[in-house]
Amino acid sequence: MTTDSGAILDLGFDERLSQVRASIEKRLDELLPVSGNERDLVALAMRESTLAPGKRMRPILLLLIADGLGHQGSAALDLGCAVELIHAASLVLDDMPCMDNASLRRGRPTVHLKFGEDVAILTAVALLSRAFGIIAGINDVSPAVRTQLVELAANAVGMQGLVRGQFQDLRDGQQARSAEDIAMTNNLKTGVLFGAIVDMAWLISDGDESARATLQSFAMELGQAFQMYDDLCDSSADTGKDMGKDAGKSTFVSIYGEDKVRAQLHVHLSNAESNLRRVFDDADLIAGFMALVFKKAAIAA
Numbered sequence: 001m002t003t004d005s006g007a008i009l010d011l012g013f014d015e016r017l018s019q020v021r022a023s024i025e026k027r028l029d030e031l032l033p034v035s036g037n038e039r040d041l042v043a044l045a046m047r048e049s050t051l052a053p054g055k056r057m058r059p060i061l062l063l064l065i066a067d068g069l070g071h072q073g074s075a076a077l078d079l080g081c082a083v084e085l086i087h088a089a090s091l092v093l094d095d096m097p098c099m100d101n102a103s104l105r106r107g108r109p110t111v112h113l114k115f116g117e118d119v120a121i122l123t124a125v126a127l128l129s130r131a132f133g134i135i136a137g138i139n140d141v142s143p144a145v146r147t148q149l150v151e152l153a154a155n156a157v158g159m160q161g162l163v164r165g166q167f168q169d170l171r172d173g174q175q176a177r178s179a180e181d182i183a184m185t186n187n188l189k190t191g192v193l194f195g196a197i198v199d200m201a202w203l204i205s206d207g208d209e210s211a212r213a214t215l216q217s218f219a220m221e222l223g224q225a226f227q228m229y230d231d232l233c234d235s236s237a238d239t240g241k242d243m244g245k246d247a248g249k250s251t252f253v254s255i256y257g258e259d260k261v262r263a264q265l266h267v268h269l270s271n272a273e274s275n276l277r278r279v280f281d282d283a284d285l286i287a288g289f290m291a292l293v294f295k296k297a298a299i300a301a
């Protein structure tokens with residue numbers, strides 16, 4: 001479990017994971033603005049979009065990896081929450097009519113449908129600003145590390161990450177793309193943020209240089225697996241999202257079909273886990289969490 005000091009205690013798998021989750025939910029709640037009244041729509045939308053039931057994959061991974069690398073303190077929790085705010089901002093924007101035009105997210109109406117497009121844009125900007133404010137305010141690391149943390153987040157959001165990946169997907173996704181192009185776009189949309197997460201965990205901990213490179217490989221494999229999983233789930237009814245959004249889009253599934261993509265997903269997952277086990281003597285908690293996240297793919301394999 002993650003205590004106030006950040007250390008994960010020696011508990012059973014379910015209990016440890018739910019303690020980590022609970023610490024993230026509590027801290028997110030504290031870090032988001034209090035919505036003073038019902039007209040304070042941006043604050044309300046920031047809270048609703050972020051606190052809606054997501055998997056919390058990014059903060060959980062950051063906390064578990066930092067813990068495995070010997071991190072002590074509260075920096076991992078705040079960093080994980082900052083990354084979750086960045087992720088939440090990206091989902092609010094992704095759902096907008098000019099992008100994915102989605103009506104359902106995490107089982108709820110999307111922010112622009114509930115609050116309006118103006119509020120959705122402002123909410124995303126406010127979540128992003130809050131995330132950078134949190135990272136810049138982390139005070140139990142050196143100023144040099146803090147600067148690197150801010151830089152990592154900035155790169156993961158901008159033209160080396162989410163923004164470029166989203167732009168490529170929007171502009172090129174409706175035409176035929178090579179598998180390499182799809183992999184590159186997927187990496188920008190998903191892998192780069194995972195890469196930033198493991199780098200952040202490494203920076204605030206005591207890991208050696210070789211662990212950093214291996215964790216980067218873990219993140220890239222995980223990113224590819226995750227985007228394939230997301231594409232495979234496009235036809236599932238229980239994702240909390242609109243179904244069939246990828247119709248007419250070039251994805252690995254449209255090129256190779258579901259069975260091949262599922263097989264490839266397992267290759268990426270297995271590579272990810274091997275990298276993890278190279279860094280940690282005991283990677284069972286992280287591997288177990290990944291298995292939970294990819295449960296549906298495992299059942300279908």
Ligand code: GRG
Pocket residue numbers: 053054055056057086087089090091093094106128157162163166189190226227230
């Ligand atoms: C300025 C932050 C910012 C972004 C602008 C809109 C955009 C560029 C990027 C969106 C990129 C995007 C939607 C990537 C998809 C990543 C993905 C698979 C999301 C689903 O993540 P889950 O399954 O969701 O972890 P939950 O709801 O569980 O958190």
